[in-house]
Amino acid sequence: MSSVAYTLHSAFPVPVRTEPKLSPNHRESKNRPSQAETEARRGSATVLVAAETCSGKELTIMNQEFERRVQERTGQLREANTGLAKQNEELARESRMKSDLLARMSHEFRTPLNAIVGFADLLAEQGEGSLGDAYADYVRHVSDGAQHLLALVNDILDLSRIEAGRMDLRCGDFSAADAIVEVLSVIEPLAKSKNIKLHNDVPGTLITYADRTRFKQILFNLLSNAVKFTPVDGSVQVNAEQDCEGVRFCVIDTGIGIPPEQQEAIFEEFVQVTSPANGVKEGTGLGLAITKGIVELQGGRIWVESALGEGSRFFFTFPAGD
Ligand code: ADP
Numbered sequence: 001m002s003s004v005a006y007t008l009h010s011a012f013p014v015p016v017r018t019e020p021k022l023s024p025n026h027r028e029s030k031n032r033p034s035q036a037e038t039e040a041r042r043g044s045a046t047v048l049v050a051a052e053t054c055s056g057k058e059l060t061i062m063n064q065e066f067e068r069r070v071q072e073r074t075g076q077l078r079e080a081n082t083g084l085a086k087q088n089e090e091l092a093r094e095s096r097m098k099s100d101l102l103a104r105m106s107h108e109f110r111t112p113l114n115a116i117v118g119f120a121d122l123l124a125e126q127g128e129g130s131l132g133d134a135y136a137d138y139v140r141h142v143s144d145g146a147q148h149l150l151a152l153v154n155d156i157l158d159l160s161r162i163e164a165g166r167m168d169l170r171c172g173d174f175s176a177a178d179a180i181v182e183v184l185s186v187i188e189p190l191a192k193s194k195n196i197k198l199h200n201d202v203p204g205t206l207i208t209y210a211d212r213t214r215f216k217q218i219l220f221n222l223l224s225n226a227v228k229f230t231p232v233d234g235s236v237q238v239n240a241e242q243d244c245e246g247v248r249f250c251v252i253d254t255g256i257g258i259p260p261e262q263q264e265a266i267f268e269e270f271v272q273v274t275s276p277a278n279g280v281k282e283g284t285g286l287g288l289a290i291t292k293g294i295v296e297l298q299g300g301r302i303w304v305e306s307a308l309g310e311g312s313r314f315f316f317t318f319p320a321g322d
Helices: 036-055 056-125 133-163 176-193 211-228 289-299
Strands: 004-006 013-017 173-177 197-200 206-213 235-243 246-253 302-306 311-318
Touching: 013 302, 036 197, 056 133, 056 246, 133 289, 173 176, 173 211, 176 197, 176 211, 176 235, 206 235, 206 311, 211 235, 211 246, 289 311
Parallel strands: 197 235
Antiparallel strands: 004 013, 173 206, 235 246, 246 311, 302 311
16 A cells, blocks of 8 residues: 655645555566556656646745745744743742742741740749639640741741752761651650550661651651541551662551542642641641652652541652661
8 A cells, every 4th residue: 555645845745655565475476567566656656746736946935935934933932932941030039039038037937936935835834823724724825826836937947948949958877767766755645645556667777868857857747647637546657668769668547548639739838638636736737848848858759648537658768878
């Protein structure tokens, strides 16, 4: 079978018959022209007819017109590209300015907030004399509110540092299990209040290469979420294994789970799917966005596997140490 192609060099395509492909076991009779030969002859005739319909001068004009159009279009594309590059630069500059402003504002907020939390806690201790039930209650609200604001300000500060590429990392080798023990000791009171069992199944011999403080911040975010979103009598486990990507950590809970359509969105800023039950304090909705930022800054990745009502598994990878 022959097929018709069109020459690419003309703005007004001229049909050209292409050579038919022969099968390997194709045999031709000596006397009769083969089908392929007949097709090939017909093809040459078509080209001749097409060439005859346009004189050489006309073809040259067509080619020149085509060249002109190509150049015009190339120019338009180049202009569009330059425009996009400028827009990109402007967006990056605005994003840096936003991050700078947030970082400065957060810094200014922290000092007075720390004072409010500190003095509210002093009042709540009632060392200078009894406050009475009502005032003790008001002071507790002041302290809770200020602590929430402080957490929010700290989170915004972290996030703006990540976005501006200004989060300083001091990476080194350390024992992951030891760092996790320190995090678990902070989480333990909340877990105990809900009768949630905590398991650290990370091998003591496992060495990872990362910023130890930021590693603990990641584990704190994941483990405190796991405890927050797990009903009473559940369990939370952390384990790790080394594979070709480095070390893969996993925080597993038996909690309420996350619907499939929200499993990517929860890593975005201020996305909260559910409120924690059992009187646990509402978070800022920034924890996972920060966690993802820190993991990625250190060359790792993070993802979740979860089913509603069946719990969640948060995975993240880090480079292995020596
Ligand atoms: P928050 O401060 O609300 O905990 P995060 O960014 O840490 O903010 O988490 C975002 C949302 O993802 C949470 O509000 C919750 O809806 C969901 N989530 C996170 N971890 C879990 C978990 N272990 N189980 C169920 N839902 C979770």
